[in-house]
Amino acid sequence: MLLAYSAWPEIEAWLKHSKTVVVPIGSNEQHGPTGLLGTDWMCPEIIAQAAHDKAPDAILVAPTFNIGMAQHHLGFPGTISLRPSTFQAAIGDWVSSLSRHGFERIYFLNGHGGNIASIEAAFSEIYAEWSFAEERCPFMLKLVNWWNLAGVEKLANAQFPTGHGSHATPSEIAVTQAAYPHAIKTANLAPRIAPTGPIRDALDYRARFPDGRIGSDPLQASPEKGRELIDLSAEGLLKDIQAFAAEVQP
Ligand code: NI
Numbered sequence: 001m002l003l004a005y006s007a008w009p010e011i012e013a014w015l016k017h018s019k020t021v022v023v024p025i026g027s028n029e030q031h032g033p034t035g036l037l038g039t040d041w042m043c044p045e046i047i048a049q050a051a052h053d054k055a056p057d058a059i060l061v062a063p064t065f066n067i068g069m070a071q072h073h074l075g076f077p078g079t080i081s082l083r084p085s086t087f088q089a090a091i092g093d094w095v096s097s098l099s100r101h102g103f104e105r106i107y108f109l110n111g112h113g114g115n116i117a118s119i120e121a122a123f124s125e126i127y128a129e130w131s132f133a134e135e136r137c138p139f140m141l142k143l144v145n146w147w148n149l150a151g152v153e154k155l156a157n158a159q160f161p162t163g164h165g166s167h168a169t170p171s172e173i174a175v176t177q178a179a180y181p182h183a184i185k186t187a188n189l190a191p192r193i194a195p196t197g198p199i200r201d202a203l204d205y206r207a208r209f210p211d212g213r214i215g216s217d218p219l220q221a222s223p224e225k226g227r228e229l230i231d232l233s234a235e236g237l238l239k240d241i242q243a244f245a246a247e248v249q250p
Pocket residue numbers: 031039040111112167168169172
């Protein structure tokens with residue numbers, strides 16, 4: 001089920017047989033000269049929707065949380081970022097809204113490495129309230145990056161043995177190409193494989209990584225490779241949420 005395309009009685013009915021919801025979460029930020037600004041929120045959304053296409057009754061997908069922590073990409077136009085504290089507060093409000101109605105398993109499928117620290121910190125803030133109150137938190141939170149779903153990293157490494165890199169990667173761009181073939185871009189990339197290095201503030205980032213990529217050659221992406229990644233990720237997601245739903249609170 002897709003939450004945004006449902007009416008409230010349908011969600012009320014869903015909650016009678018399942019307490020699990022999947023929230024695709026990402027970022028809107030530069031992805032090099034050929035990558036879409038929406039890449040990091042599109043990938044988890046595409047994968048969650050593919051899982052829904054395979055088994056519509058086995059998954060409830062929330063609207064995509066599409067703006068994340070991307071301060072280091074602010075040197076490139078089109079990037080929109082929340083500061084970590086704003087992002088964490090917003091995650092808290094999403095969780096409070098969903099848990100208020102009885103969701104007990106809230107699964108964040110993430111598409112942006114820069115979100116990880118803030119999402120984990122947001123979870124700790126939420127749990128801390130219950131811990132200080134000496135009460136048991138009535139819900140469980142889980143963060144999974146789509147590239148960590150079963151077998152996905154192995155497939156990406158086989159598809160792109162060199163030039164995968166860590167930002168504007170051929171795997172994430174392939175996923176968007178499969179879903180949005182009309183938006184495929186091309187450019188002359190020099191060097192073909194981008195440099196690597198540390199991530200600090202936005203001006204430092206732009207000086208180190210002038211076209212926005214880190215360690216990647218996104219021209220290796222293709223819609224066919226993207227389709228393989230989506231199919232494997234969607235299968236992994238369905239298995240993972242099933243296991244999460246079955247987790248017993250001790
Ligand atoms: Ni990305």
